[in-house]
Amino acid sequence: MRIHKSYIIFLLSVLVFFANSWGYSIFILDEAKNAECAREMLEQGNWFLPTFNYELRTDKPPLHYYFMMLSYSVFGATAFAARFFSSVMGILTVLSTYFFTKKFLGDGVAFFAALVFLASIQMSVQFHLAVPDPYLIFFTNLGIFSFLMGLEKRETKYLYLMYVSISLAVLAKGPVAVALPGLTFLLYLVLTRQLKWEVIKWLKIPQGVLLTILIVFPVYLKLGLDSDWEWLKGFFLEHNVGRFTSTMEGHGGNVLYIPIVMLAGLLPFSLFFPQALRKAWEFRNEPLLMLAIIDVTVFAVFFTVSRTKLPTYPEPCYPFAAIILGYFVHHWTQQSFKKQWVSVGIFVFLGIAMPLGGFIGLSLDPNFAYMKWDALVFLPVTFGSAFALVLVKRGKLKKAAYAMAAGFIVLGMGAHYIVFPSIDQNNPVTKSKALALDDTELAFYGYLIPANVFAEQRKIPKLHSINEVKQFLKKPNSRLISEKRSIEELKKIDGLQIYFEHKDLFENKTMYIVGF
Known part of the structure; x- marks a missing residue:
């Protein structure tokens, strides 16, 4: 009996995003502040005013706190509970990416887009963290997918799903969840020559704005009233305007910072990104590919211009980057393109360099020397690269792609079961x-x-x-x-x-x- 690809994607998502989420403590600064904030809100029966160490916290809107509070009510205030819905958001992000890609580009592309996403170590880590980003990523992408589905199918239910999703993304992270998807929508309509009155009228923008206001405004108003407007001033002026116009907390970088982060974050398949982007542009008549190119470009350019830069900032565009890569990899495995020896060669080099470099680097650092044998966690990439090389030489490109994905998926899981607990045992x-x-x-x-x-x-x-x-x-x-x-x-x-x-x-x- 052949197992449907959607079941495989679901099972892999559960294994990847829940991997040992209970096995190491809350220690990272952002995770600790968010997890404790939700705990204090639940303890005080306070659903609106975030506090950390019982003092006002203005960094983030409260959506993720609500999910954590619900999880604490069931599981208690533990690391697993704080991370539970972050992992759920990861699963939903992969499934929604698979579902919508299948609608537009077919099951084969959808499967590889999901594999690209699941192979990302950065995504594996992100959807383990008790922070607002997993919620932002899921709801932002659900809104963007719904925009395209509604526009292409002229189905109003997707239109309202878009407005609700974007509204929830605003409650997860703030106005950036409107600004960047909104710019993506506008550029898509312009570049596909659909910026016409009949389309604008169909988008029901006044109704959508009203729906967004009804969802978002009461929460922000309550936050303002309960904090004597201090929360609104801190959140909008410091954590939004301030982060864009100035470098905060030492998180800066040059113009190559965001592109490098994105290429590193989507390994191993980002090794195909130049070719994949070129092919996606050649076939930009496909609505989803065109939207994906625009979305990735908008997020990459915006956060390159921003003075404050963090590796997490471009992550909401990763599902669409995965679609671009998945489209290329699928057609590569169908032998539509050349064997891509340069990209495969770099992957083999990584397979050799990662465990060796990890072992040497850890051995030389007195703070991490005790972890040097943890570098063996990179061996799945070594084996995956060796298998991929052999399979490419034999012309079995689909199996080669599976070997590439498997190496990084197992590496990601190994990091959560071996590396992070090892680090955790030595934190103060x-x-x-x-x-x-x-x-x-x-x-x-x-x-x-x-x-x-x-x-x-x-x-x-x-x-x-x-x-x-x-x-x-x-x-x-x-x-x-x-x-x-x-x-x-x-x-x-x-x-x-x-x-x-x-x-x-x-x-x-x-x-x-x-x-x-």
């Missing part, structure tokens, strides 16, 4: 659990690693002066969390003892726990 918050601080009164002076708050699941107050520190530490069973920049000042306190000291693996921070 995990290490500090040996002190058994549950019944200890805690405060911090200087800097606090955000993961401490989610790990303790209680408020850790900030102390502002040495006198406050002295008064606090006079309390029985009290401990102070601090960091390297403040420790020399604290050492001047008579009788102070350092109970814990550990350097963060990724940030230039050393966590201390001190007391009398």
Whole structure:
């Protein structure tokens, strides 16, 4: 009995996006702040005003907090619960990409588009994180797919699905979820010569705007009212306008930053991207290919121009980049194109270089030397590249493509089962659990690693002066969390003892726990 491709895609999605999502703690800064924020909202019965360490947090709108709160209600406030719906969003993103691509370009292209997406290590990681990006990616792409389906089929149900999806994306990340899809829609209509009054009228823009306002405005208004408008000022002025017009938190980069991130993020199939983009442009009469080219270009250019740059920023266009690559790979496996020896050769080089480079790099870094044998997690890429080379030489291109995908899919899963737990065991918050601080009164002076708050699941107050520190530490069973920049000042306190000291693996921070 032949298994339908949609079942294969679903099973792979579950395996990839849920891989050991329970097996390592919440430690990354953004993940810790988002996970704790949702926990505090649930604890306080507050559905609108986000807080971190019980102070206003203006970074993100609240949609992902709602999903996390629901998950906490079922599973408890754990790492698995915080990440649960992020993984679900990954599965839905792959399935929707497969479904809509199949409608426009056929089952073969749709299957390879899904495989391209599932093979991406960046996507595997992203849909494991308790952050708003997985929700933004899914709802943004559902809205863009629905736009094309509604426009081509003239079915109003897809039109309203588009407006609802984009509205939910706005509640996940903000106005960027309207601006970039809106620009994509406009350019598509212009370049396909459909920017006509009859089309504009059919798009029911006034009704769509009203529907968006009805979904979005009450939430933003409530956030403003409950925070004396501080949330709106912080979110729109600092975290939207500020991020675009200036470099924030040191996250900058040159004009090649975003293209390089995208090529790295979509390995191994991004090795075909120049050829794939050229072929997609040749066949741009296919509506989905034209839309995909526009979408990828809009996101890439916008975030290249933006002063603040992060690897996550172009991710909402990855499903459409996967469609471009999937279209090329499908036709390559049908032997419509040449054997692509250059791209396959680079893949073989990666298969050799990744485990070797990983082992040497980890061995030479004193912070990560204990993980050097974890570099064996790259071996699936080595085997995949070897099989792909042999299969290409034999002309079995479809099996070669499967070998390429399998190598990176297994690598992604291996990272979650082996690499991330190994890192987690050596992060300062995990290490500090040996002190058994549950019944200890805690405060911090200087800097606090955000993961401490989610790990303790209680408020850790900030102390502002040495006198406050002295008064606090006079309390029985009290401990102070601090960091390297403040420790020399604290050492001047008579009788102070350092109970814990550990350097963060990724940030230039050393966590201390001190007391009398």
